[in-house]
Amino acid sequence: GDSVTQMEGPVTLSEEAFLTINCTYTATGYPSLFWYVQYPGEGLQLLLKATKADDKGSNKGFEATYRKETTSFHLEKGSVQVSDSAVYFCALLSGGSYIPTFGRGTSLIVHP
Amino acid sequence: EAGVTQSPTHLIKTRGQQATLRCSPISGHTSVYWYQQALGLGLQFLLWYDEGEERNRGNFPPRFSGRQFPNYSSELNVNALELEDSALYLCASSETGYSGYTFGSGTRLTVV
Numbered sequence: 001g002d003s004v005t006q007m008e009g010p011v012t013l014s015e016e017a018f019l020t021i022n023c024t025y026t027a028t029g030y031p032s033l034f035w036y037v038q039y040p041g042e043g044l045q046l047l048l049k050a051t052k053a054d055d056k057g058s059n060k061g062f063e064a065t066y067r068k069e070t071t072s073f074h075l076e077k078g079s080v081q082v083s084d085s086a087v088y089f090c091a092l093l094s095g096g097s098y099i100p101t102f103g104r105g106t107s108l109i110v111h112p
Numbered sequence: 113e114a115g116v117t118q119s120p121t122h123l124i125k126t127r128g129q130q131a132t133l134r135c136s137p138i139s140g141h142t143s144v145y146w147y148q149q150a151l152g153l154g155l156q157f158l159l160w161y162d163e164g165e166e167r168n169r170g171n172f173p174p175r176f177s178g179r180q181f182p183n184y185s186s187e188l189n190v191n192a193l194e195l196e197d198s199a200l201y202l203c204a205s206s207e208t209g210y211s212g213y214t215f216g217s218g219t220r221l222t223v224v
Contacts, residue, residue: 034212036213036215041217042217042218043116043118043202043204043215043216043217043218044155044202044204044213044215045215046212046213046214049212089154089155098143098160098162098167098168098206099145099157099160099168100213102154102155103154104153104154105154105155
């Protein structure tokens with residue numbers, strides 16, 4: 001079955017540091033890939049997405065590239081801010097399915 | 113445009129009681145999804161409703177049930193509450209799954 005594996009958190013960084021949160025997946029066919037962000041006390045928000053191999057999703061300074069050869073969709077940001085502190089979820093949606101599979105989430109803590 | 117709205121924000125119930133949670137999707141979205149987010153367990157898929165019908169359910173006992181109304185709003189019912197039902201319950205709506213979900217802020221259910 002489909003699965004998403006994210007790096008364990010928490011990831012703790014200083015402001016302006018470079019961020020990478022790893023995400024790898026197992027799926028049949030060609031899934032769509034997503035990153036969601038959950039700020040404290042809130043629901044999840046769609047951050048970015050990519051629907052085919054080599055696509056790059058980007059939003060608010062965050063980027064992720066759909067790598068079919070390595071089945072990965074790592075999230076990156078060049079310079080994090082304290083306001084980026086949140087839990088980040090990687091997810092996939094397989095073709096023909098309507099129910100996405102989520103990773104367990106990675107907590108990011110950014111210190112001033 | 114109003115987002116996905118959930119009510120109540122917080123709910124405290126006694127073990128054995130019933131809980132009812134409500135969700136209004138974004139206007140024009142016919143699909144509603146329910147997820148349970150228990151501490152340390154990530155997002156667990158509960159139920160999917162579309163056009164008033166239950167389309168899929170996750171690996172949860174039958175005491176978790178729900179329905180979708182003609183206006184596409186939805187209700188999640190949890191009967192015979194157990195302590196381990198304490199969690200954040202998230203509702204999401206989607207126009208098509210590939211466009212990504214929009215989540216509500218959730219209902220925090222505490223069973224004492």
